[in-house]
Amino acid sequence: MKQRVTIIGCGMGGEKTLTGEARQAIEGCGLLLGAPRLLEPYRIAKEPCLRNEEIVRGIRKSDAREIGVLVSGDPGFFSAAKKLTALLYGYEVRVVSGVSSLSYFCARLGESWDDAYVVSAHGRDGVHIARAVATHEKTFILTGGENSAAAICGRILECGLTGLPVTVGENLSYESEKITRGTPEELRGLEFDSLSVMLVENPATNAFNEMDSGDAIRKKPSASAKRAPVPRLMIAGVSSGSGKTTVTCALLAELVRRGYKTAAFKCGPDYIDPMFHSEVTGARARNLDLFLSDEETARRLLAQNAAGCDITVIEGVMGYYDGLATGTRASACHVARTTGTPAVLVVDGKGMSASIAAVVTGFLRLREGNNIRGVLLNRVSAGAYLALKELIERETAVKVYGYLPVLKECGIASRHLGLVTAAEVRGLKQKLDTLARELGKTVEVDALVELAGQAPPVEYCAQEFPRLDKPVKVAIARDHAFCFYYQDNLDLLGQMGIQLVPFSPLCDTALPEGASGLLLGGGYPELYAKQLSGNAGLLAAIRQKITGGLPCVAECGGFMYLHESMEDGEGVPYPMAGVVRGRCVKTDKLNHFGYIELTAKKDGLLHKAGQAARAHEFHYWQSDAAGDGYAAQKPPRGQSRDYVHSTDTLYAGFPHLYLAADIGAAWRFARACAAYAGGKI
Structure with a gap:
């Protein structure tokens, strides 16, 4: 006879939040598995298990016809039930709903929860949780791990959100239940149970993410998720x-x-x-x-x-x-x-x-x-x-x-x-x-x-982006020497009204006609240094355009191309565009590799002073003129150094930016290109 496994939602764990259906399902089981605190009230054969693989082993060695797996809250609400079901191939699986922490907590507070944005902090970045608070009027948070209620309050304050009403619930439905109200400032120094819940209210939010100088991106509210x-x-x-x-x-x-x-x-x-x-x-x-x-x-x-x-x-x-x-x-x-x-x-x-x-x-x-x-x-x-x-x-x-x-005939060797x-x-x-x-x-x-x-x-939440009044052409370097672009960056610029026009620094003698901006991505310019240097007409045109105010984003290989000289793979120097007053030389080691955090030291093309950006870099070549427009730091808390050339019309440095997650920077670039073209925004 085929065994049946019933995944039973036990509410908060206390018997008063157990539904009648759940109680009946438990009484019909020959074996119960789950966390010790959930199993404690019952005299049925039981086996304490915390991990899904332990539960599956317990089920497989049992000959009970009806087996119950007890989970806290509701099996469909941030529960292990979904993952457990996928492991129970070959078994008949039934799910019994329970009272979720969200519905219980909001009922205790007399609050509605249909308008709350819900986020689990288990294994998540606290900064991202704080951003959710910044963009939603009501945020329900399941704490966990390093993201305790106190730690999340600290993250909220780091984002400049002060004085917000915060309510923390601990040990819900038990005799030791505790509900604490306060502000992030008042709660950040307190100790809370690691598995608590929070409700954070931010009545000042207007469903906009501020970017710069009055620009904003509208996010559709959670109801339109x-x-x-x-x-x-x-x-x-x-x-x-x-x-x-x-x-x-x-x-x-x-x-x-x-x-x-x-x-x-x-x-x-x-x-x-x-x-x-x-x-x-x-x-x-x-x-x-x-x-x-x-x-x-x-x-x-x-x-x-x-x-x-x-x-x-x-x-x-x-x-x-x-x-x-x-x-x-x-x-x-x-x-x-x-x-x-x-x-x-x-x-x-x-x-x-x-x-x-x-x-x-x-x-x-x-x-x-x-x-x-x-x-x-x-x-x-x-x-x-x-x-x-x-x-x-x-x-x-x-x-x-x-x-x-x-x-062996299909071996694919790793390459640099x-x-x-x-x-x-x-x-x-x-x-x-x-x-x-x-x-x-x-x-x-x-x-x-x-x-x-x-x-x-x-x-996911749909997002609307600002758009220029009319399309603006931007030249983008695309050939064997310049090929590293995040397609999501390019798609975003297109949605903002940027018309990307490809050209080849290896072969073309001029920038595309009517270009009001320039993208020089990463790639392998060092492998084509002699050919790039030989295209003197284009180098001169690029130097003239950039120094004349053409908005330009040059990353890694594109940044190397803008130097006065760049060495090839054999260490031979070749003249380049001369926009950056310095040399780019080959080294025998990987100089900087991995993620990097940038903070603008002054207003520039992509960011205002004090704004932060995240980027990635990987390069063997080194510059004697790396720039000083940003303070750069390797996460989580590496030593800070000056980095990247930044002016009102130029971003040039080794770090690769991900504009798809930095909408404000993309929009500043689009606006600058429109201004260069003389168009209205």
Whole structure:
């Protein structure tokens, strides 16, 4: 007889918030599993379990016909029930609703909750929570981890929000229930239970995000939040080099071969992998980065860029939990949790047997709610796979979806940010076609598609952007030397009325006619230094235009191009545009790598004095004129240094900006280009 598992919402945990249906379901069970405090009132056979994998093991070893899993609150409200259901394949699963902390707390306060913006602080960035408070009249917060109620109050104050009414609830429905009212200033120094709830009111908000000098972006209120069906999954890795890029590209190629319309995303700031996905597989590719953008923006971009696709594949970054410093912020796990994406972990199985179960177990247990729903094995033989699959599924209760064997003829070597030339693409496509066909035989692709289909709709807030009265042309450098652009940046500028006109600094002798702005992105100018230097007419024209006030954003390679001279890969210097009075020279090491926080020291093209921006950099070349328009700091609290050239019409420096999450900077650039063109805004 098939066992039935009932996931039962127990309200706040106290018996007075237990519904009649929940009580009846509990009484009909032969075994109860859940947190000790939830199990305590009942005399039925019970087994304390805190983690989903422990619950699944308890279910699998039980012969009870009816099994109950007790969860606090309501199973559909920030509960582990959704993730647990995905693990209970082969069982009949029923869900019994309960009283959520939101409805209970607001009832205790005599407040409505249909107009509240809801956010969970578990594993989230406190700054993003504070931004939610800044843009909503009423925000309900589930605290957790480092984001205690006191810590969140501190973050709110750091954003300049003072005097707001804040109410904190602890131990709701129990005899020790405590409700504390105050302001962020009064509450930031107090101690609260780690799993508390908060209601923050901000009556002064007008649903606008201020940008600069009276400019504003209107956000639609929470009532108009959208829900987009996006079938999706993440291919993540145990570490860098575990094979996730190979598996991702092979899976995308196989999905395309089977006729699926696919979308692809890369976690983190990398330019190369999205180019690789797009050029080799034909899939649309973007970035999802939770340092460069806030969580709401990431969800919106995921939903909008995956619209109309049958399936979306997100490639992780580094190891699944690897984020800023030794934390998980901006990690693949952070992205999976923020977007509600099921993750499949790629594990390199070469040279392992029983230890592979320990590796998988460690990843499953490190963080609760990690969204890991399966495993793919890389570099194992067909003979070893069956034994490893049985071992992992027995020990961890997570499904193994297949494997990729070692295919020496399909090896794809790691490169130092190498360009994918046309000839290489043909070679790579042949390799990936072989990999895809092999993956089609050794991986349960249909089961992965089914897993992607179980992902919940992506919830996001629609956003409106300001637009120029008439289109303005902006020249954008696009060729083999300049190819690094975040497509979401370009899309945003287009929505604001910017008409991007591509040109080649390698081949064209003049800027596009009528250009009222200039984008010089990153790339590989050092590989083409001699050819770029030989195009003297264009260099002179660019120097004349920029010094004459043409608005220009030059990042990394584009910044190098603006120097008086730049060395090539052999260390030979070549004359360049001469806008920046200095030399750009080759070094033998990676000078600056990773995320960076910028604070404007004075008013400039993109930011006003004191405004902050987040960026990313990766460069072996160094400048003796790096600029002093911004104070730069490596997060979380690195040493500050002067960086970037900034004037009313120029941003030029090594850091790459993500304008898709810095709407104000994009709008300032658009306005400057319109002013140069003489148009009205």
